[in-house]
Amino acid sequence: MAVKDYIRERFFPHMWCPGCGHGIVLNSLLRGVEQLGMSKNEIVMVSGIGCSSRISGYVDFHSLHTLHGRALAFATGVKMSKPELNVIVPMGDGDALAIGGNHFIHAARRNIAMTAIVMNNRIYGMTGGQYSPLSGYGTAATTAPYANIDHDFDVVQLAKAAGASFVARTTTFHARQMTDILKSAIVHDGFSVVEILTQCPTYFGRKNKMGGAAEMMEWFRDNTTPIGSKAKQENPDLIERGIFVQEEKQEYCAEYENVIKRATGGRS
Amino acid sequence: MNDNIKFVQGNEACVEAALYAGLEFYAGYPITPSTEIAEHMAVRLPKLGRRFIQMEDEISSICAIVGASLTGHKAMTATSGPGFSLMQEGLGYAIMAEIPCVIVNVMRGGPSTGLPTSPSQSDVYQARWGVHGDHAIIALTASNHQDVFEMTVHAFNMAETYRTPVILLLDEVIGHMRERLEIPGPEAIPVVDRLRTSVRAGIDYHPYLPREDGRLPMSDFGSEHRYNVTGLAHDMWGFPSSNPGVVHGLLRHLTDKIKNNVGNITRHKEYYLEDARTVLISYGSSARSALHVVEHQRARGERLGLLELQSLWPFPYGLVEEKCAYARNIIVVEMNMGQITRAVKRAVKDPERVVLANRIDGVFITPTDIKNILRLIQGKGV
Ligand SMILES: Cc1ncc(C[n+]2csc(CCOP(=O)(O)OP(=O)(O)O)c2C)c(N)n1
Ligand code: SF4
Ligand SMILES: [Mg+2]
Secondary structure, three states: OOHHHHEOHHHOOOOOOOOOOHHHHHHHHHHHHHHHOOOHHHEEEEEOOOOHHHHHHHEOOEEEEOOOOOHHHHHHHHHHHOOOOEEEEEEEHHHHHHHOHHHHHHHHHHOOOEEEEEEEOOOEOOOOOEOOOOOOOOOOEOOEOOOOOOOOOOHHHHHHHHOOOEEEEEEOOOHHHHHHHHHHHHHOOOEEEEEEEOOOHHHHHHHOOOOOHHHHHHHHHHHEEEOOOHHHHHOOOOEEEEEEEEOOOOOHHHHHHHHHHHHOOOOO | OOOOEEEEEHHHHHHHHHHHOOEEEEEEOOOOOOHHHHHHHHHHHHHOOOEEEEOOOHHHHHHHHHHHHHOOOEEEEEEOHHHHHHOHHHHHHHHHHOOOEEEEEEEEEOOOOOEEEEEOOOOHHHHHHOOOOOOOOEEEEOOOHHHHHHHHHHHHHHHHHHOOEEEEEEEHHHHHOEEEEEOOOOOOOOOOOOOEOOOOOOOOOOOOOOOOOOOOOEOOOOOOOOOEEEOOOEOOOOOEOOOHHHHHHHHHHHHHHHHOOHHHHOOEEEEOOOOOOEEEEEOOOHHHHHHHHHHHHHHOOOOEEEEEEOEEEOOOHHHHHHHOOOOOEEEEEEOOOOHHHHHHHHHOOOHHHEEEEEOOOOOOOOHHHHHHHHHHHOOOOO
16 A cells, blocks of 8 residues: 555645644654555554644544543553554654653553654644743743743653653654654554654744754754764763664553453453 | 342442443542442453553543543443543543543532532532533433432433433432342343444445434444544544534534433433422432422421432423422422522522522431421421
């Protein structure tokens, strides 16, 4: 199947600004799904609210566009009630880690099989450029006119500590790596977290004088490096890319089958 | 002894009824006085090969049941005051996206943490208007365990029939009290199953296009029809739309499907109403004290009657008006500052006939409390 067969053409053109990184994520994700040869009927995409979350309307999967921050909670109900479904949960940085932070750590802790994609543009795009928990100290936003004093989360460390069994990071500059990582995340049997650094030229870029989309993507190229690279040893400020955690750990729905066995005395 | 006869708490009666109605998925977060519902679910569901999950809060609980309902499974959650407040956003989502599910609120005293272990009926209006935006809602209640059973099944039936969340308002007395319950035999109470679309694969399925009878057949996530579900205003495909005609039609549909079916949704009971000059109106545990008063005064020759409401929203205005037409006095008995009293006053002619007999101090309203009001009305003094 071609990538365009995974898209709901009826609902285009999309609502994203020119140069927005969210479209690159959509493209790389669909390539991954296509390469895995997955059927559209087995995929449920659950998203929250934000520019990033609009991705679920454009794909020809079962799609559930929910509430700001709550995508993982809805997804938990979908997955647990029908474990054979493949659940993909794209989220914005504010969506996943501000309002949805509690659901994020608890879904990771349960290790319930789904792919959480954090589309990290370090800003609240949809509401017009307020700071998010991933904006970082010293950045500018409409609600941080005198520079942000909030420190950011490290999504990778947070996901690891919370118990996610697959944790990775990439950027929109590295579209091919993004596809490879997303493929591994989707087939992983457990809670997978993929942080994707993506650009919001309209707000984060403009507010922080980062230039347009092309310059912002070059920033991703120049400021990231593969995990454990020599460059990282020389320049600790570089952000690492790649798969940080990929471990086998009992998955939640599979574990619940054991609960059923114990409750029924093995009769089920 | 007959296995179908039990001596249980109201919360357990609710669990048994939900299973009878075909519940397959429960998500919840513990809170007094609803916790026994979660505990019994945790025991009972896996024994039947069905699923239970304790979520991280009430917000996620209601979201999870919506997700489970979309895969084709009957789903519910249970909570009390503070948790019910947290569920309002998800409840609004279920209304907007038309996802059948059941939310039980075993009411306790509020506001805030209030009185965790004391009875109250003060969430009646939150059930009606807790969700932002214009909408309609179905809220049911019960005054004894047999009725808890029936109304729980009714809640699931209404949820499936009208593709909507349904609220079951119990209270601390009903939830915790132990009483006899006879589990009805299979099929003794009709159970409404999920209405699934007959549209075949490859043919355009419209998840939000009502049939001629107003019902909207569903398609389970994971089956052949792929469609979009959103809390945004949407068209018949479920795709976001801000077209004024589409938005208007959607809002009208969401309210009309309930407003136009008040007769099918409403349940009530009546005692001695035929010749009653004083009509008591009550619901939930308060109705037990009200019935006691009615029977006691009847024995003394006074013409009292009781209208017990088993459904609160949509409010049965026509029914209340009719039953109160010849009453000299109407006494609404409830454990709040007059939430249903307000609706009753709107329903009847000459609303100055309506008085409130209530308690709001966390103490169960007794027949004596009601009799005191009755004496006041009768000019006998207390
Ligand atoms: C409960 C609630 N609070 C606030 C909002 C408003 N809101 C919509 S999207 C959003 C933030 C979006 O930022 P992010 O999650 O980073 O996604 P992006 O738009 O940047 O892709 C906010 C605050 C909302 N929809 N719901
Ligand atoms: S506001 Fe930012 S995140 Fe939203 S579509 Fe525009 S560029 Fe993308
Ligand atoms: Mg963002």
